[in-house]
Amino acid sequence: MEKKVILVTGGSGLVGKGIQTVISSDKREDEEWIFLSSKDANLLNKEETFAVFEKHKPTHVIHLAAMVGGLFAHMGNNCEFFRNNMMMNDNIMEASLKYKVKKLVSCLSFCIFPDKTSFPIDETMLHNGLPNPSMFGYGCAKRMVDVLNKAYNEDHGCMFTSVIPCSTFGPHDNFDLEGRVIPGLIRKAYEAKKDGTTFEIWGTGAALRQFIYNLDLAKLFIWALREYQEIDPIILAPDEADEVSIKDVAMMILEAFDFKGDVKFLTDKPDGQLKRTASNAKLRTYLPQYQFMPTRQAIRETVQWYVDNHHVARK
Secondary structure, eight states: OOOEEEEEETTTSHHHHHHHHHHTTSOOTTEEEEEOOTTTOOTTSHHHHHHHHHHHOOSEEEEOOOOOOOHHHHTTOHHHHHHHHHHHHHHHHHHHHHTTOSEEEEEOOGGGSOSSOOSSBOGGGTTSSOOOGGGHHHHHHHHHHHHHHHHHHHHHOOOEEEEEEOEEEOTTOBOOTTSOHHHHHHHHHHHHHHHTOOEEEESOSOOEEOEEEHHHHHHHHHHHHHHOOOSSOEEEOOOGGGOEEHHHHHHHHHHHHTOOSOEEEETTSOOOOSOOOBOOHHHHHHOTTOOOOOHHHHHHHHHHHHHHHTTTSBO
């Protein structure tokens, strides 16, 4: 039995921790899993990237590491987000080629899709227009992963592919107030309850989103590594019927906290894109029976994790 050495970049982040949790109960005898953090190597540095590949000699790679941030972090920094993510992805792909990695699965993002498009979005629409202007640097860099996957396959026969998850949340998230929606609202609710202050939500709460729990995403990432054999990307998201409004998400969070204080919608603030529904039809052709954890239950588990770990949670 040939042993697989699976290297996970960004292994200490939200999705990496999810994969660690799932693998703890689904580890196979022919698999050795190695989870890297930024302490192990600076993936912006080619020499350090190649050195960590030389050390572990992976046969398979899950590439989660990226320079990421919320909307405010991207404003005025599109050049930095583009260059750093391009550099990191290039280093990982070149190292994977040099060390004869049999399969590389990279993590993309919903923000790579065109800003002006029809819904539901599917994988064929990826390059049909520019990403949203607010995050075009990050979005274009991530989009180039798909271009390079095809180029490496055509030129070198590499099995490099990618997955496109919808907005992810769960234990070990980054609960930055200016970051992503659910972790930011969880921290706001925790602090509002603790301090007896008003819970404030930007916008009207009307925007609709699909969310995926990090343990669901972890299971699907592992499936993609083991089973998915296309170069073309695949969207990992719950069904369209599971789309929820930001207002409903906020109410689920308050319910999980048993919050009894005042709630205020800051309607002078922007809602952001009101809809960006994605089709998971391709995923369903492979996994028609897969059951995603209901959003309410996933939020309840994430809130409990934050309550238990708020002193060490990333913020």
